[in-house]
Amino acid sequence: MNNLLKTYNFSNFVIVKGNGCYLYTADNKKLLDFSAGVAVNSLGYNHSTVKKTIQEQLKTGITHLAGSQIHLYKYKLSQLLSKESNKGDVFFSNSGAESIEAALKIARNFGSSKGRDEIIAMTSSFHGRTIGALSVGSNKAYKSNIGPVPGKVKFCKFNDSKNLKQLINKKTLAIIIEFIQGDGGINICNKEFAKTIKEICKKRKILLIADEIQGGIGRTGKIFAYKHYGVSPDIITSAKGLGSGIPIGATIVKKDIAKNISVGFHGSTFGGGMLQTRVALNVLKTINKISFLKNVTSKGVLLEKLLKKLKSDHQVINDVRIKGLMAGIEFKNNNTALKIYKDVSKNGLVTTLVKGNIIRITPPLIIKNEELKKGIAIISSCLEQI
Numbered sequence: 001m002n003n004l005l006k007t008y009n010f011s012n013f014v015i016v017k018g019n020g021c022y023l024y025t026a027d028n029k030k031l032l033d034f035s036a037g038v039a040v041n042s043l044g045y046n047h048s049t050v051k052k053t054i055q056e057q058l059k060t061g062i063t064h065l066a067g068s069q070i071h072l073y074k075y076k077l078s079q080l081l082s083k084e085s086n087k088g089d090v091f092f093s094n095s096g097a098e099s100i101e102a103a104l105k106i107a108r109n110f111g112s113s114k115g116r117d118e119i120i121a122m123t124s125s126f127h128g129r130t131i132g133a134l135s136v137g138s139n140k141a142y143k144s145n146i147g148p149v150p151g152k153v154k155f156c157k158f159n160d161s162k163n164l165k166q167l168i169n170k171k172t173l174a175i176i177i178e179f180i181q182g183d184g185g186i187n188i189c190n191k192e193f194a195k196t197i198k199e200i201c202k203k204r205k206i207l208l209i210a211d212e213i214q215g216g217i218g219r220t221g222k223i224f225a226y227k228h229y230g231v232s233p234d235i236i237t238s239a240k241g242l243g244s245g246i247p248i249g250a251t252i253v254k255k256d257i258a259k260n261i262s263v264g265f266h267g268s269t270f271g272g273g274m275l276q277t278r279v280a281l282n283v284l285k286t287i288n289k290i291s292f293l294k295n296v297t298s299k300g301v302l303l304e305k306l307l308k309k310l311k312s313d314h315q316v317i318n319d320v321r322i323k324g325l326m327a328g329i330e331f332k333n334n335n336t337a338l339k340i341y342k343d344v345s346k347n348g349l350v351t352t353l354v355k356g357n358i359i360r361i362t363p364p365l366i367i368k369n370e371e372l373k374k375g376i377a378i379i380s381s382c383l384e385q386i
């Protein structure tokens with residue numbers, strides 16, 4: 001019994017500690033984590049960088065400072081995020097949905113000055129659970145019975161250039177996309193669709209908003225997933241892996257749009273606090289190294305090989321999709337997916353289930369080859385039992 005609002009299917013074990021890619025339960029079970037708190041704990045658990053940074057910060061006696069108060073870490077983190085992306089200015093918040101809210105406000109503000117008010121989002125998209133973020137998310141179940149969500153939003157079939165061209169008009173202000181869709185079931189943007197988006201945005205002066213909340217910060221082997229596509233988004237949202245477990249959101253806005261933003265336009269009490277920006281700065285520095293990112297890519301190659309073998313060995317699997325360390329196993333039916341998801345959990349492997357029939361794999365980026373093999377072996381042995 002607890003007093004938690006039943007917004008989740010809660011796990012039936014209590015977690016008491018974590019180390020590397022493992023979680024430990026109150027009854028001494030060791031769980032291999034193929035979820036990382038849903039693509040959040042990018043450096044796993046008990047990572048020396050995160051731990052040391054928190055300890056160092058506590059020595060200053062400060063965890064929180066107001067948005068207007070300047071400290072070194074929010075300066076440095078904004079500089080690094082900017083340098084590694086679109087050279088824009090950064091607004092800090094506390095979560096993915098908040099970084100989307102800021103992006104939508106900024107884009108809509110820019111659009112209104114040009115007489116434009118329509119946004120194009122994608123099918124199978126997910127951008128968060130606040131009302132603004134839900135307006136650009138395609139899952140109708142998430143927005144039923146809450147009244148109208150704001151804004152004029154059209155949904156383009158993901159990876160369908162023809163559909164995109166049909167939806168564009170002179171009122172279109174922005175296109176918002178996860179280049180690798182997470183909650184939608186690990187759907188990978190194809191190069192041709194990205195090229196169409198790039199051309200349309202340039203020709204029609206439409207803003208490109210890249211949601212990098214799940215696919216960013218090294219998850220796909222590049223610091224941002226959009227970098228696989230040769231595009232330069234006007235607005236980029238980041239969260240999840242950026243803080244490796246410490247809540248932070250960031251919205252990076254190209255200079256020519258940022259210059260329209262004035263004092264009081266937006267704000268956040270906790271956004272840009274000293275603790276979270278200091279941790280995120282060190283997390284970003286750790287991940288944003290050629291060797292680290294190469295390692296993610298090569299582990300992704302191994303995982304892809306293992307997943308393809310899994311598919312060829314088991315007829316119940318319909319498809320496997322992967323980019324770096326972001327993968328999905330799509331089952332032919334929901335019941336099998338649910339059974340395997342529960343069985344692997346009983347056998348010490350944490351995953352997430354999305355769309356009812358897809359097991360999502362987003363392990364800590366520091367996972368070792370042997371741990372990937374071990375996790376896939378657990379899935380394989382559960383599949384053999386059915």
Ligand SMILES: Cc1ncc(COP(=O)(O)O)c(C=O)c1O
Pocket residue numbers: 038095096097098100126127128129178182183211212213214215239240
């Ligand atoms: C692509 C994407 N955007 C936005 C969000 C919302 O992030 P948060 O849950 O931190 O609000 C998520 C969370 O899963 C996400 O995957």
